[in-house]
Amino acid sequence: MRDAIVAALLLVATATALVGALGASLLRDPWARLHYTTPPAFAAPAVAAAVAVDAGPRIVTEKAILLAVLLVLTSPISVQALARATRTVHAADESER
């Protein structure tokens, strides 16, 4: 039972991260690509839940939760920086034409 829950949570995490990976690498539109940079960070809570189910209250679980909090808090900030850089460079390209 416990293994099944762990496998299901890992499946959710892997699917989320893979969607982000494919979207961020294969899409043509730079703005559409930016949308897909956040999903991998939101796979981390699923991984943390899987670790919590697998290991119980141990130090690994705390570290996994810390990793999830870290990724969820920092990824919107990096996406904002990426979006600002994209906008600036695109505006410069437009004015050069």
Add this chain to the structure above:
Amino acid sequence: MNAWLIAAMALLVGMLPLGAATLRRAPLDGLPALQVAGVNASLILAMLAVGLDSRDFFDLALVLALLNFAGTIAFATLLERRD
């Protein structure tokens, strides 16, 4: 071969299109792919640490997550002022 290692393998295969994108695109266009690759690598390290039962290595995932954040911010800021 447990579920952790299988999930890590799947994510590792997902790194291939990201690597291709960072190699072939212009620097700023490849930056989102680099950021996603860093996050995925940190998830892979976390999964491997649990799956291989060497849980002390979980710290690597935490360190990589922090460094990837700093790196993305630095690259974005520097590429913004390219002229």
